[in-house]
Amino acid sequence: MHFEEPLALTSGASLRGYDLSYETYGQLNADKSNAVLVCHALNASHHVAGVYLDSQGQVMPRSEGWWDTLIGPGKPLDTERFFVIGVNNLGSCFGSTGPMHVNPDTGQVYGADFPVVTVEDWVNAQAVLLDRLGIGQLAAVIGGSLGGMQALSWTLQHPERVRHAVVVASAPNLTAENIAFNEVARRAIVTDPDFHGGHFYRHGVIPKRGLRIARMIGHITYLSDDVMNEKFGRQLRAIAAEVGRDRAYQFTTQDVEFEIESYLRYQGDKFAEYFDANTYLLITRALDYFDPARLHGGDLSKAFAQAAAKFLLVSFTTDWRFSPARSRELVKALLDNQRDVSYAEIDAPHGHDAFLLDDPRYMAVVRSYFDKVSL
Amino acid sequence: MHFEEPLALTSGASLRGYDLSYETYGQLNADKSNAVLVCHALNASHHVAGVYLDSQGQVMPRSEGWWDTLIGPGKPLDTERFFVIGVNNLGSCFGSTGPMHVNPDTGQVYGADFPVVTVEDWVNAQAVLLDRLGIGQLAAVIGGSLGGMQALSWTLQHPERVRHAVVVASAPNLTAENIAFNEVARRAIVTDPDFHGGHFYRHGVIPKRGLRIARMIGHITYLSDDVMNEKFGRQLRAIAAEVGRDRAYQFTTQDVEFEIESYLRYQGDKFAEYFDANTYLLITRALDYFDPARLHGGDLSKAFAQAAAKFLLVSFTTDWRFSPARSRELVKALLDNQRDVSYAEIDAPHGHDAFLLDDPRYMAVVRSYFDKVSL
Numbered sequence A, B: 001m002h003f004e005e006p007l008a009l010t011s012g013a014s015l016r017g018y019d020l021s022y023e024t025y026g027q028l029n030a031d032k033s034n035a036v037l038v039c040h041a042l043n044a045s046h047h048v049a050g051v052y053l054d055s056q057g058q059v060m061p062r063s064e065g066w067w068d069t070l071i072g073p074g075k076p077l078d079t080e081r082f083f084v085i086g087v088n089n090l091g092s093c094f095g096s097t098g099p100m101h102v103n104p105d106t107g108q109v110y111g112a113d114f115p116v117v118t119v120e121d122w123v124n125a126q127a128v129l130l131d132r133l134g135i136g137q138l139a140a141v142i143g144g145s146l147g148g149m150q151a152l153s154w155t156l157q158h159p160e161r162v163r164h165a166v167v168v169a170s171a172p173n174l175t176a177e178n179i180a181f182n183e184v185a186r187r188a189i190v191t192d193p194d195f196h197g198g199h200f201y202r203h204g205v206i207p208k209r210g211l212r213i214a215r216m217i218g219h220i221t222y223l224s225d226d227v228m229n230e231k232f233g234r235q236l237r238a239i240a241a242e243v244g245r246d247r248a249y250q251f252t253t254q255d256v257e258f259e260i261e262s263y264l265r266y267q268g269d270k271f272a273e274y275f276d277a278n279t280y281l282l283i284t285r286a287l288d289y290f291d292p293a294r295l296h297g298g299d300l301s302k303a304f305a306q307a308a309a310k311f312l313l314v315s316f317t318t319d320w321r322f323s324p325a326r327s328r329e330l331v332k333a334l335l336d337n338q339r340d341v342s343y344a345e346i347d348a349p350h351g352h353d354a355f356l357l358d359d360p361r362y363m364a365v366v367r368s369y370f371d372k373v374s375l
Helices: A119-133 A146-157 A176-190 A208-222 A225-231 A259-274 A277-289 A292-296 A300-306 A324-336 A351-356 A360-371 B119-133 B146-157 B176-190 B208-222 B225-231 B259-274 B277-289 B292-296 B300-306 B324-336 B351-356 B360-371
Strands: A022-025 A035-039 A083-087 A138-144 A162-168 A310-316 A341-346 B022-025 B035-039 B083-087 B138-144 B162-168 B310-316 B341-346
Touching (some): A035 A119, A035 A146, A119 A146, A138 A146, A146 A162, A146 A292, A146 A300, A162 A360, A176 A208, A176 A277, A176 B225, A208 A259, A208 A351, A208 B176, A225 A351, A259 B176, A292 A300, A300 A324, A310 A324, A310 A351, A310 A360, A341 A360, B035 B119, B035 B146, B083 B119, B119 B146, B119 B277, B138 B146, B146 B292, B162 B360, B176 B208, B176 B277, B208 B351, B225 B351, B292 B300, B300 B324, B310 B324, B310 B351, B310 B360, B324 B341
Parallel strands (some): A035 A083, A035 A138, A138 A162, A162 A310, A310 A341, B035 B138, B138 B162, B162 B310, B310 B341
Antiparallel strands (some): A022 A083
């Protein structure tokens, strides 16, 4: 969907002539009362559920939507009952306007000049898309991690347009440690000689070294210590000649020795092939900046006084990135305002990644919540 | 101290014509029964206590030894009673032979060809130094973090030469997450174009980008989430014109916005000025490889059957790098062997860094332990 009218951004800048990529699932009912908006996190997109077919009508491999465990016909967020909308955020690299596109004001690729966007800006862009789709009020907005921040922000910026907010593995803001991890990842990208201050497109290169490091750091924070020990532990990478034996150390500092190293390198390589470096900077900065209490003297309860939606919050015990304690801060702020809030703390071993996985208790909580959402 | 005779290394390689830098504090008694060896961690050296004087006899600024809180006249490890020895490990960049020195076999700077050294190799080199000093048995060996691993290793490799081992904020091996952080740091260094496969010396450059990233990652893991929030939180970096006001966001992805970013960049810059990139690889690899249970089918209790020393172990509640649970694994293995072991879990907010700080309860525990060490 193309939008010519300018979008005013939190920074004071504005963006005009932008596109938003989106997908929908299910049917909008006659009352337009069954729409659910799904907000994405760092490296996801508008493709939240289902698969793509190739020109022969065959399912394309690995084309499942990123929240296909949760969303679809008969699934916890049931697309036979709800009209589900996935939107790719501005600044992303999966279809909506981003740093790799041409700035209509200059005729040049944005690169590092793409304006800094915030969670609030994304929400406003999503609201403009809903206007265009003729949807006045959402039955629900749902997101995990950074997507959960967007769901929270919806209830503050457009309280009258959201009946329910489902906020999974999220937080009211980033801690110093969260910001620190983002900053190290950004420095790895920005100091890669192939970054060229963010204008690498015109040099025909990609700062892959930095992207790899950023992704490796990210992966460490997505997993729990427990699940890393269970999946990889201190296992040495299998060497063909020594399979089945407890092989000796290779005594190398630059090559792979342990399985965990091999896993991280693989994830880093894969990411550097498809993700945009400027998008990485923009999205981590939006995470850093999100802080609804900031405009209320740091008082989260005051910030949520304006929320009118009903809430479901979900956290995971081993998530050390957005720990249950952060979700409990949100629960407290909502209860301080006598909001209607359900909270589930799921005892799952998978760390932050759990919000993308098919944990039966998690799925049951979300299903049961959506079953009670009246249309 | 120069050693001409070759040191056989765990990898099968050997090192000859090497130097060990060391410092001593206090006096060796007539029985030579009061020697305490101090083992260092990643970026420390043989300069464990005291200060340096300049040519005018003035104290040089910031010249305190890295464990000066703990070691000195009247301090918990009292140099009026004990003869304390600090040794710089092989492969380091603070005086002992390392990658920046000339390989006597080739006449070339070692660089990436410096052999991979292990905790066991360091302990063996320390033992050779003690031989030269005429010290048969140590009253105690003490170390924190990687230094604690050396102390543990002393009790296994040379059980008859150690009466006491003091092991602070350490672990029986690294977890997958620990190895993962090391690997990301190493990849940042190795993929820095200025690394040149480890032979950057001959190109007249230093892989500072990689070293900065490595140090930033390290610092995040040394601190606790709590202390980071307390010291930095979400505080924005002070801007001269706006001091005292809650300044607005700058909306920047490449410049410093938060205090924590400024702190990490400063630490990274400082480190890149003095630390050697090949040393970083070697020392983190020694950490990865340490695993005394490995030769005993993963059974830590079996590994410690050969230990004869008495033990003090200390851990810190907020240390998520080498958590109290890891120290408790060691305590259990020692108790399984009916060893004499004291264990203190200090409720300190500072994370892994606590082992270098002047916490009164921690200091009291170490003091009380050393007071009971008979000479």
